[in-house]
Amino acid sequence: MATIKYYLREELVPAGVATSATQAEYDDHHLRRLRLARALIAVRGLSVSTTREVLRALDEHSTDLHLLFGLALGAVSTEEPDSPSDQPQEPTPADELISALGWEISEKAPTRATITDTLGTLRELGLPADWQTLVPYARLAEQTADLDLAQLEDADDPLERVERAVLLTILMEPVLLALRRMAQENESAKRHPRP
Amino acid sequence: MATIKYYLREELVPAGVATSATQAEYDDHHLRRLRLARALIAVRGLSVSTTREVLRALDEHSTDLHLLFGLALGAVSTEEPDSPSDQPQEPTPADELISALGWEISEKAPTRATITDTLGTLRELGLPADWQTLVPYARLAEQTADLDLAQLEDADDPLERVERAVLLTILMEPVLLALRRMAQENESAKRHPRP
Structure with a gap:
């Protein structure tokens, strides 16, 4: 249980439903989040804070499959795009x-x-x-x-x-x-x- | 010149032909070795000792293109194969x-x-x-x-x-x-x- 406590403390997995002062219940959603967080950190080598950001974006945009895949695939950022520069830029290769x-x-x-x-x-x-x-x-x-x-x-x-x-x-x-x-x-x- | 001295000291590049007490000449072969050593270390992230081993193997087997490519591609080891075990092994995936x-x-x-x-x-x-x-x-x-x-x-x-x-x-x-x-x-x- 050391592991799930760590993921809870780092807010990578939402809290379970408390069933007593020391116990809580977790469902499939919790387990899936835990598995995803672990894969991002342990396998992909993302930092805890980047992982938290990816998971938060997943929660906030769960109907936008295009954005979700983009985030998941590291191709999309949730930041606002820069305002276009006045200087036309030379296209890169x-x-x-x-x-x-x-x-x-x-x-x-x-x-x-x-x-x-x-x-x-x-x-x-x-x-x-x-x-x-x-x-x-x-x-x-x-x-x-x-x-x-x-x-x-x-x-x-x-x-x-x-x-x-x-x-x-x-x-x-x-x-x-x-x-x-x-x-x-x-x-x-x-x-x-x-x- | 700090760089080439480092590669010389680590025996990654052969010594040049001495033209005076403080000068030596290097030809295309030296430059190519230097470039290869630098790519293996700085780009590929190999250790200095692994790089030295790869370069030594390149020198010793320069007519065996199959082995050379295998070494270069990290697929082949110059070590002797283990003697086959008596236990037949289950094939892996x-x-x-x-x-x-x-x-x-x-x-x-x-x-x-x-x-x-x-x-x-x-x-x-x-x-x-x-x-x-x-x-x-x-x-x-x-x-x-x-x-x-x-x-x-x-x-x-x-x-x-x-x-x-x-x-x-x-x-x-x-x-x-x-x-x-x-x-x-x-x-x-x-x-x-x-x-």
Whole structure:
């Protein structure tokens, strides 16, 4: 019970219904929240305060599935957008990629910076890398996302869908990278037989 | 010059040709080694001793492209395999997946444990997850690996190929995860329009 007390104290899980001075009852909703909070902290490595913010947003926006998924997937922030600057900004490589793909992506998605920064690093290291290189990778990512979302379809409850979205997105990340490394090893073995 | 001195002292880069008591000349080979060592440490987050081991293995096995890629991709260890145990072992979910895919993967690849462990975690969390779930993901990983290896084809020098393999594998990882998250957001926006 040390664990649930901790999550209660940190306001990550709502209080149960008191049945006596020292006992309280918890239902499926509590258990699901506990499981989600634990996954975000222990598996995803989010801080307690970020986890609290994500869970609070889930409570406040439970009918807006688009926003819920965006939050769960770390793509959306609940902060107000900045007022548009008067200075027109040069589009970044990530902006150009997203526009070429025809994707609808939040302006504030942190993934945009990941893409622009990595392309810069690759070029600094002397590797040919521009946003066009990423287009075929992005098309494969679309097919991966289809597989991901298909796994959420059979959950009826919106909160359960969001929980699954978070868990699948986060927990599958090392698996997808492992599959790519193994596929590289297998493909390399086929192309370069042992001498 | 503080940096190259550090890499020299840690034996990550071979000594240059001394041209006077305080000066030495470095050629392309030195620069490439320096760049690779820096990428492994600063970008990939490997320890100095692991980096030294990878670079040493690269020197000793420079004609064995299969082994080189395996090392570079973290799939292969230079240690002797354990002598086979008398106890026949139950195949893990990763073993079953690899066998179903027909992939040729080192017995010692750390990626095997990643897959088996994550499937276990997903099941503990109440999500339906078995190795069969991963087959379509693995087929997409094969196509991703084809894109990766195609980018190495135009490098003539084996060391340069390995360097590119390491850099591409490692540096592209956050990009691939970012593309998946954005593709999920885009797909989710299409399926769940804002209320």
